[in-house]
Amino acid sequence: MTVGTAPASPLRPTLEVVDLKTYFHTRAGVVKAVDGVSFALAPGEVLGLVGESGCGKSMTGFSIIGLIDPPGRVVSGAVLFGSSNLVGMPEEELRALRGNRISMIFQDPMMTLNPVLRVDTQMIEAVQAHRDCSRSAALGLARDALAQMGISAPEQRLRCYPHELSGGMRQRVAIAIAFINKPDLVIADEPTTALDVTIQAQILHEAQELCRRNGTAMIWITHDLAVVSSLADRVAVMYAGMIVEQGRASEVIRAPLHPYTKGLLGSVPSANRPGARLAQIPGMMPSSLDPAPGCRFLGRCSRAAAECSTMPALTTPIPGREVRCWRPLTAGQQS
Amino acid sequence: MTAALSVPIVEARDLSKRFVKDADLAERLVARLGTGSGPRVVQAVDTVSLAVARGEVVGLVGESGCGKSTLGRMIAGLLQPSQGQVLFKGEDRAKLAGAEAKAARLAVQMIFQDPYASLNPRSRVETIVGEAPLVHNLVPRAKLPAFVDETLTRVGLDPGLKARYPHQLSGGQRSRVGIARALAVSPELLVCDEAVAALDVSIQAQVLNLFMDLRETFGLTYLFISHDLGVVRHISDRVVIMYLGRIVEVSPTLTLFEAPNHPYTRGLLAELPRISYEKRQFQPIKGEVPSPLDPPRGCHFHPRCPSAMPRCAIEVPALKAIAPDHYSACHLNAG
Numbered sequence: 001m002t003v004g005t006a007p008a009s010p011l012r013p014t015l016e017v018v019d020l021k022t023y024f025h026t027r028a029g030v031v032k033a034v035d036g037v038s039f040a041l042a043p044g045e046v047l048g049l050v051g052e053s054g055c056g057k058s059m060t061g062f063s064i065i066g067l068i069d070p071p072g073r074v075v076s077g078a079v080l081f082g083s084s085n086l087v088g089m090p091e092e093e094l095r096a097l098r099g100n101r102i103s104m105i106f107q108d109p110m111m112t113l114n115p116v117l118r119v120d121t122q123m124i125e126a127v128q129a130h131r132d133c134s135r136s137a138a139l140g141l142a143r144d145a146l147a148q149m150g151i152s153a154p155e156q157r158l159r160c161y162p163h164e165l166s167g168g169m170r171q172r173v174a175i176a177i178a179f180i181n182k183p184d185l186v187i188a189d190e191p192t193t194a195l196d197v198t199i200q201a202q203i204l205h206e207a208q209e210l211c212r213r214n215g216t217a218m219i220w221i222t223h224d225l226a227v228v229s230s231l232a233d234r235v236a237v238m239y240a241g242m243i244v245e246q247g248r249a250s251e252v253i254r255a256p257l258h259p260y261t262k263g264l265l266g267s268v269p270s271a272n273r274p275g276a277r278l279a280q281i282p283g284m285m286p287s288s289l290d291p292a293p294g295c296r297f298l299g300r301c302s303r304a305a306a307e308c309s310t311m312p313a314l315t316t317p318i319p320g321r322e323v324r325c326w327r328p329l330t331a332g333q334q335s
Numbered sequence: 336m337t338a339a340l341s342v343p344i345v346e347a348r349d350l351s352k353r354f355v356k357d358a359d360l361a362e363r364l365v366a367r368l369g370t371g372s373g374p375r376v377v378q379a380v381d382t383v384s385l386a387v388a389r390g391e392v393v394g395l396v397g398e399s400g401c402g403k404s405t406l407g408r409m410i411a412g413l414l415q416p417s418q419g420q421v422l423f424k425g426e427d428r429a430k431l432a433g434a435e436a437k438a439a440r441l442a443v444q445m446i447f448q449d450p451y452a453s454l455n456p457r458s459r460v461e462t463i464v465g466e467a468p469l470v471h472n473l474v475p476r477a478k479l480p481a482f483v484d485e486t487l488t489r490v491g492l493d494p495g496l497k498a499r500y501p502h503q504l505s506g507g508q509r510s511r512v513g514i515a516r517a518l519a520v521s522p523e524l525l526v527c528d529e530a531v532a533a534l535d536v537s538i539q540a541q542v543l544n545l546f547m548d549l550r551e552t553f554g555l556t557y558l559f560i561s562h563d564l565g566v567v568r569h570i571s572d573r574v575v576i577m578y579l580g581r582i583v584e585v586s587p588t589l590t591l592f593e594a595p596n597h598p599y600t601r602g603l604l605a606e607l608p609r610i611s612y613e614k615r616q617f618q619p620i621k622g623e624v625p626s627p628l629d630p631p632r633g634c635h636f637h638p639r640c641p642s643a644m645p646r647c648a649i650e651v652p653a654l655k656a657i658a659p660d661h662y663s664a665c666h667l668n669a670g
Contacts, residue, residue: 052535053506168623196398196562198620201606223535226565267540270565270607274588277547278540278569284505 013040014184014217015064020077020087022056022063029290033059033072035241038314041185044215046208048228048249050264051238054285057221060238061187064219065104066094081185100130103178107190109170112177113162119173120158126177145176149206168199175203179210186211186218192227204231225268229253237261240296241288243314247321255334257323260297262334295326303327342425343386344524344556345410345443350419352380352405377627379405381580382419384654387524392550392557394571394588396564396603398624402580404528407560411445411526441471444517448529450509454501454516460487461497464515473520482519489552490515491545507538514545524556531566543570564607568592573660576600579627579635582654585662596663599636634666642667 022034034056041047051057062068064079066086079086081102086094098104106112114122123142127133133141139158146154149172162170171191178186188207192200208231211218222228228235229249236246237258245258256262265271266279283300286292294309295301301308305327312326356375358366380402387393387410397403408414410421412428421428423439431439447453454463465483468474474482484494490511501509510530517525527546531539547570549555561567567574567588574591576584576599584597595601602620622639625631631638637647646666654664 052537166623196624197564197603197606198398199623201620225536264536267536268565269540269543269563269569272569274569275547277544280540280544281537282541284507284538 014043014045014081015041016078016080017060017064018078018080020060020063020079021075022059022068022072023075024072026071026289031287031289032241032291033288034063035288035291036077037238037241037243038077039236039243039246041217041219043184043217044211045234046211046218046220046232048232048235049219049221049238050223050225050228050235052223052264052285054240054288055238056241056288057238058189061104061189061219061221065098065102065187066091067104096130099126099177099183100181101183102185102187103181103183105171105175105178105186105188105191107193109167109174110162112174113170115162117161118158119160119162119165123158123173123177123180126180130181141180142176145180146173148179148210149173149176150202151176168195168203171195171199171203172206175207175210179214179216182214183216186216187221188218189221190223193222193224200227207231225253225264226270237264240285240291242296242324243322244297244324245322247318251321255329255331257317257321257328257334258297258325259301259303259329262329263300295324341389343422344389344424345558346384346386346422346425347406347410348384348420348422349382350380350384350406350409350416350421351378351382352402352409352414353378353417375628378580378630379627380409380416383577383580383582385410385575385582385585387556387558389523389556390550390554391573392559392571394567394574395558395560395577396562396567396574397577398562400579400624400627401577402627403560403577406577407445407526407528407558410558411443412440413445437471441520442523444520444522444525446513446517446525446527446530448532450501450506450513450533453513454509456501458500459497460492460499460501460504460512463501463512464497464519467516468519471520486515486519489518489549491541505538506534507541510534510538510542511545514542514549518549518553521553522555524558526558526560528560529562530559532561532563539566546570564603576603579624579630581635581651581664582662583636583664585654585660587660590658590661596657596661596668597636597665598640598642598667600663602639634664 017037017039020034020037024031024033037060049057049060063074068074074087077087120139120142124135124138127138127141142158143154146157151157151172192203210216220232232249235249235252236243239260245252245261252261256265263281267281269278272278281300286296286299293311295312298304298308307326312324314322314324316322317328354377383406395403395407405414409416428439461483464486465479468482469476469479483497487494487497492508492511492515531542534542559567559570571588574586574588575582578599584600595604620639633649634647634652637643644666652664652666654662655668657663657668
C-alpha cells in the first residue's frame with residue numbers, strides 16, 4: 001500500500017530493461033538493431049515507444065519477450081520482470097510467462113490468430129494453457145473478454161473463424177486474448193496502424209480501459225506521435241537503435257529536448273498551420289549496420305557541432321527527463 | 336485562389352461504379368432452382384458528382400471501402416464508370432477520340448500508395464521515368480537522358496540514381512520516382528491515391544513539401560485521396576468526405592475543420608489522432624462501416640449516427656448547400 005495517487009508511485013516497477021543490446025550477426029557485418037536501451041515501467045503505466053521504421057522499436061519489444069530469431073541475439077543487458085531476468089531464461093519458463101504474465105499484440109492479427117481454429121477454441125486454449133480451469137469456465141472468461149473489448153454479440157463471434165471477422169474485429173479478438181489472463185505486461189506492436197481511424201479510436205479506448213482496470217503495464221510501439229500523445233503516460237523516442245529521449249508524454253511533446261524529437265513533431269501535419277511548409281528533417285535514418293562512433297543523428301541534425309562525433313551519454317538535464325544529446329534544446333528553441 | 340468561373344479541369348457527373356461478382360457453380364445451380372438471389376453487386380461509388388477547378392487541391396477522405404480510390408481511378412481514366420460521365424475541361428471524355436483522347440489521358444496522371452506495386456521491379460529508374468514521354472513523342476530520343484535528369488532533379492532526386500532498380504532505393508526515394516514518372520508527361524491534374532500513407536513521418540513531411548512546391552512551380556491541380564485527415568487538412572483547399580460510396584460532405588478545408596456539419600464528419604474529426612499535451616479519453620463512434628455488399632437503406636450512416644431519426648432509415652438525404660461552397664447530405668439540415 002502506498003500513500004498518494006501520483007502515477008509515478010514508488011511501487012516496484014513491473015518491468016526494468018537495463019542496457020539491452022540485440023545484435024544481428026550477418027555476413028555483411030553486425031547490425032546493432034537495439035543498442036543499449038534502458039527503461040522501467042510501473043504497474044498500470046503506458047509507455048509509448050516511438051520511432052520510424054528500422055529504428056529498433058519492434059526489436060526492443062521482441063527482445064523483451066524473447067522472440068529474437070537467429071542471426072539475431074540479445075548480446076548483453078537484462079530484462080528484469082518480477083524477480084527474474086528474462087534474458088537467458090530457459091525457453092520452457094519463458095513459455096509459461098508468455099500469454100500469461102506477458103502478452104504481445106501484433107500489427108497483423110492474423111499473426112496471432114490461427115486461421116483454421118474457431119475463436120472460442122483459441123481463447124479457451126489460451127486460458128487452459130496457463131491455469132487449471134474447466135472448459136465452460138474458460139468459455140465464460142472468453143465471452144467476458146470479448147464483451148470488454150466492445151464486441152457486440154460475443155456468443156456469435158466466439159463461433160466464428162478469423163476470416164469471417166472484419167480487420168478491426170480480428171484485432172479486438174487478438175487484444176482480448178492478450179488480456180484474458182490479466183497479464184502484468186502487454187507489449188503492443190503497432191496494433192492500430194492498419195485500421196481505420198474510427199476503429200483505431202475504439203481500440204485505443206478499450207486498451208486504455210483494460211490497463212486502468214487491471215493495473216496492466218503496457219508498451220505501445222508506434223510510429224505515430226499523435227496516438228502516443230493521447231494514450232501514453234511516458235514516451236521513449238528511439239532513433240537508430242537507441243533511446244534518444246524519454247520522459248512524461250505531456251512534457252516531451254510540449255518541450256522536446258532532442259533535435260530529432262522536435263523534428264518528428266514538426267513533421268506531423270496536424271501540428272502545423274495548414275499549408276505551411278512542414279519542418280522536415282533532411283535525409284534519412286542511417287543503417288544500423290556497423291554504425292559510426294558518433295551521435296547517430298549527426299548527419300541530419302541542424303545543431304551538430306564538433307563534440308557530436310563522439311557518442312553522447314544519456315543525461316538528465318531536467319528531473320524526470322532523459323536525453324542523449326550534447327546540445328539539448330533549451331526553453332526558447334523547443335517549438 | 337480557386338477560379339470559380341472557369342470551366343473545371345475535371346468534373347464527375349452522377350458517376351457510379353458497380354462491381355458484380357459472377358455467380359459460381361453452386362450459386363448458378365441454386366439460381367436455376369429459382370431460389371437464388373442473383374449475382375452479388377457492390378455499389379462502390381453511387382451517383383457521385385464532383386468538380387475540380389484548375390489549380391485547386393481537393394482532398395478526398397473516407398475509411399477503407401468507402402469508394403474513394405474507385406472514384407479516383409475513374410477520374411484518372413483507369414476504370415470505366417458503370418454510369419455517369421467524366422468531363423475533362425467541359426467535354427465528355429468517353430466521346431473524345433484520337434489525339435484529343437490521348438491528350439486528355441496524359442493530362443491526368445496518378446500516383447499510387449505502394450511504390451513496390453506500381454514501379455516495375457525490372458526497370459531502371461531512367462526507364463520508368465523516361466518511357467512514357469518517349470512513347471508519346473514528347474521528348475526526342477536524343478534529349479531523353481537530359482530530360483530524365485531534369486525530371487529527377489525536380490522531385491529532389493539525385494540524377495546519379497537513375498541507373499538503379501526500385502529495390503535499390505529507400506521508401507522515400509521510391510515514392511519520388513513515382514512522382515517523377517507522373518510529372519514526366521507534363522500533367523495538369525495529379526490523382527494521388529494515399530501517396531504518403533506508407534511513409535514515415537519525417538519522409539512524409541518531405542514528400543508533402545514537395546507536392547506543395549510542385550503545385551506552385553507548375554500550377555498543378557491535385558485530387559488528394561487519403562484516409563488521414565491531418566494530411567488532408569494540411570494540403571487541401573477543399574475537402575470531400577465519402578461514406579460507403581456516397582459523398583456526405585463537401586466544404587472548404589477551414590470551414591470543415593471549424594464547423595463540420597455531417598454527423599459522420601464530426602465523428603471523424605473527434606477521433607482524429609492529434610498531438611495533444613495531455614492524455615485524453617477516447618469517445619469513439621459506435622460500430623463499424625457496414626459491408627458495401629449490403630449497405631443500410633436510407634442514409635448509409637444511420638445505424639451509427641447519434642442523431643438518427645426514423646426518416647433516415649427510409650430516405651436517402653440529398654447533398655444540399657448549407658452555406659456557400661459548403662454541402663452536406665443530412666436530413667438534420669432539412670429543419
